[in-house]
Amino acid sequence: MHGVKRTRQTADDIAAKKRREQSKIEEYLALTRDVLSRKKASDWSEDAFNLTTKLLQVNPEFYTVWNYRRNILLRGLFPQRTPEDVNNLLSEDLAMTMTALKAHPKVYWIWNHRRWCLENIPNGPGSQEDGDVAGWKKKCWDRELFVVEKMLDADPRNFHAWNYRRYVLAGMPVPRPETSELAYTKRKIEANFSNFSAWHQRSKVLTSLWSSDKLDKAKSREVEFELIRNAMYTDPDDQSVWMYHRWLIGSGDDQMLLEREISVIQELLDEQPDSKWCMESIVHYKLILIRNHSRSVDVGKLTGDCSTLLSQLQRLDPSRRRRYEEIAKNIDVGPR
Amino acid sequence: MSSKLLIPLHVSYIQKLGESKDDLAYHLTSHLRLNAIYWGLTALCVMGHQEALDREEMIEFVMSCWDDEAGGFGAHPEHDAHLLSTLSAIQILIMQDALDRVDVPRVVSFILSLQQPSGVFAGDSFGEFDTRFLYCAVSALSLLGRLDELDKEKTVGYIERCRNFDGGFGNVVGAESHSGQAFVCVAALAILDRLDVVDTDTLCWWLSERQLPNGGLNGRPEKLEDVCYSFWVLSALSILNKVEWIDANKLSSFILSAQDLETGGIADRPGDMVDVFHTIFGVAGLSILGYPGLVDLDPVYCMPAAVIEAKGLRKGWKALERRPADS
Numbered sequence: 001m002h003g004v005k006r007t008r009q010t011a012d013d014i015a016a017k018k019r020r021e022q023s024k025i026e027e028y029l030a031l032t033r034d035v036l037s038r039k040k041a042s043d044w045s046e047d048a049f050n051l052t053t054k055l056l057q058v059n060p061e062f063y064t065v066w067n068y069r070r071n072i073l074l075r076g077l078f079p080q081r082t083p084e085d086v087n088n089l090l091s092e093d094l095a096m097t098m099t100a101l102k103a104h105p106k107v108y109w110i111w112n113h114r115r116w117c118l119e120n121i122p123n124g125p126g127s128q129e130d131g132d133v134a135g136w137k138k139k140c141w142d143r144e145l146f147v148v149e150k151m152l153d154a155d156p157r158n159f160h161a162w163n164y165r166r167y168v169l170a171g172m173p174v175p176r177p178e179t180s181e182l183a184y185t186k187r188k189i190e191a192n193f194s195n196f197s198a199w200h201q202r203s204k205v206l207t208s209l210w211s212s213d214k215l216d217k218a219k220s221r222e223v224e225f226e227l228i229r230n231a232m233y234t235d236p237d238d239q240s241v242w243m244y245h246r247w248l249i250g251s252g253d254d255q256m257l258l259e260r261e262i263s264v265i266q267e268l269l270d271e272q273p274d275s276k277w278c279m280e281s282i283v284h285y286k287l288i289l290i291r292n293h294s295r296s297v298d299v300g301k302l303t304g305d306c307s308t309l310l311s312q313l314q315r316l317d318p319s320r321r322r323r324y325e326e327i328a329k330n331i332d333v334g335p336r
Numbered sequence: 337m338s339s340k341l342l343i344p345l346h347v348s349y350i351q352k353l354g355e356s357k358d359d360l361a362y363h364l365t366s367h368l369r370l371n372a373i374y375w376g377l378t379a380l381c382v383m384g385h386q387e388a389l390d391r392e393e394m395i396e397f398v399m400s401c402w403d404d405e406a407g408g409f410g411a412h413p414e415h416d417a418h419l420l421s422t423l424s425a426i427q428i429l430i431m432q433d434a435l436d437r438v439d440v441p442r443v444v445s446f447i448l449s450l451q452q453p454s455g456v457f458a459g460d461s462f463g464e465f466d467t468r469f470l471y472c473a474v475s476a477l478s479l480l481g482r483l484d485e486l487d488k489e490k491t492v493g494y495i496e497r498c499r500n501f502d503g504g505f506g507n508v509v510g511a512e513s514h515s516g517q518a519f520v521c522v523a524a525l526a527i528l529d530r531l532d533v534v535d536t537d538t539l540c541w542w543l544s545e546r547q548l549p550n551g552g553l554n555g556r557p558e559k560l561e562d563v564c565y566s567f568w569v570l571s572a573l574s575i576l577n578k579v580e581w582i583d584a585n586k587l588s589s590f591i592l593s594a595q596d597l598e599t600g601g602i603a604d605r606p607g608d609m610v611d612v613f614h615t616i617f618g619v620a621g622l623s624i625l626g627y628p629g630l631v632d633l634d635p636v637y638c639m640p641a642a643v644i645e646a647k648g649l650r651k652g653w654k655a656l657e658r659r660p661a662d663s
């Protein structure tokens with residue numbers, strides 16, 4: 001149970017609630033017994049199908065009943081229907097799971113059933129010859145993108161919805177250009193810099209665009225640094241931003257880039273002298289300089305800077321004191 | 337607010353869970369029944385009161401969840417076999433020293449049949465896949481002594497592809513890092529002796545940043561704290577020997593503040609309704625933090641450490657030293 005406030009009930013309240021619930025429990029258990037005994041008897045009828053609808057509306061987490069429902073479709077209903085009817089049946093199921101998701105946006109089983117429906121949309125309405133063999137599929141998958149955007153409007157951090165979004169984007173019969181996903185994540189980030197889910201997605205999309213040479217890495221990385229600088233200045237305590245910055249820096253082979261970003265962060269630190277994330281990031285990047293570029297940097301000075309910042313961090317962020325101590329100790333031992 | 341873990345009250349809370357059959361919510365959660373029994377039993381074991389629930393009755397219930405068609409355990413009699421409930425069944429039977437009741441070869445082939453070409457596991461025949469189920473499979477096979485039948489390379493390969501730049505793991509390839517996945521992926525890698533796949537410094541940095549000013553831990557950056565993350569995060573930290581990277585006292589106080597002082601049980605956060613899920617993961621977190629009087633919990637298997645040690649399965653994790661009870 002998550003986020004349900006505790007309420008104190010008197011013995012009378014509890015007794016009254018139990019009386020109220022008594023008939024509901026009996027009804028629910030009778031429906032459950034009916035459905036499970038039909039399942040046991042391999043009843044693949046439309047009646048049974050309708051009973052699973054009723055039961056799943058009360059309890060969308062009843063995974064056994066979702067399984068039974070799919071078996072009814074596969075073994076009982078699909079074989080007797082035309083592709084058009086199958087398409088209609090699945091569209092109805094997609095509508096049903098949409099209603100369920102609005103009430104229960106974090107139930108794995110509902111998302112799972114949605115995927116199954118999508119994957120079982122038949123070919124049609126046209127044929128291979130007239131070129132409209134994937135017409136139904138195309139329509140459904142396109143609609144899914146719209147649906148998932150609605151879900152992410154309601155909760156921009158819902159990881160089920162983000163996973164589903166990636167799944168839809170990867171499986172669409174007619175793929176969308178990845179650059180439009182870049183625009184989408186930017187919209188999400190600009191609506192709220194703290195949306196790490198959107199930053200994460202952006203890192204995945206950029207990685208893919210860079211590795212396929214659809215985007216010039218050096219140029220596009222500069223655009224990202226610009227975006228992140230805004231976010232850093234807007235809320236320097238927001239860890240999503242710093243994590244993304246760390247990803248942008250990458251392995252730290254580029255000494256000039258490291259030094260430039262260190263000075264950008266230093267400037268912010270001068271303005272906000274107790275910014276933990278500025279200090280933490282400077283330490284991290286200076287340690288990379290020492291590790292990767294020891295011949296062309298002043299190791300002694302960098303080591304001293306890091307030690308000073310690490311002792312400041314121990315005071316400023318005592319919960320993670322032991323981590324800072326450990327890093328400081330490892331510098332003393334010498335660069336690795 | 338209490339600064340002490342109210343063990344007798346939590347024991348009686350767990351004992352009463354099976355008595356709420358006149359409560360609608362009890363019936364609406366039947367799809368989690370076997371998991372709930374595992375959570376309750378493990379919490380009792382950690383609090384040193386394994387005997388508080390009847391052993392025979394529990395074993396009979398577990399066996400009544402056997403799905404003979406699939407060769408695994410469902411969450412409740414007549415429910416379909418699933419990896420989540422199959423692992424719970426195996427864990428309960430091992431804690432109750434009754435594994436001889438299981439048809440091991442059939443369970444093993446049920447588990448192995450769920451591995452996908454990518455290396456991940458589906459939860460059941462309809463194929464939702466997730467690193468949670470991969471962990472269930474690895475843990476169950478290891479507990480059954482049949483890990484040698486697993487394609488380890490393929491399994492590890494999938495976990496590796498779920499690793500993100502922040503050092504964490506997602507539930508599928510491409511997904512955002514989540515504390516729950518840190519537990520399942522790190523624990524699975526520990527069982528497979530492949531912790532080399534973990535970027536320890538980066539992951540432990542990310543994990544330590546889950547602690548919020550009120551002491552509680554969250555599951556992802558910029559999200560709210562929740563008692564259940566105490567276990568997910570601490571488990572991974574203890575497997576990687578970095579529990580010290582968070583403030584143990586503040587986390588202990590946060591967990592204790594989520595207790596219900598009248599009915600027993602622990603909630604997701606202070607003032608919320610309690611449930612057995614947050615009760616076990618709160619108690620488990622306290623055990624790893626060295627809370628006085630608790631029994632050691634193995635963070636890899638989330639079972640009593642002594643049980644895992646007796647099976648020769650202990651890995652090199654490190655919890656905080658158990659503190660003596662202060663008077």
Ligand SMILES: [Zn+2]
Pocket residue numbers: 002562563564565604614
């Ligand atoms: Zn929780």
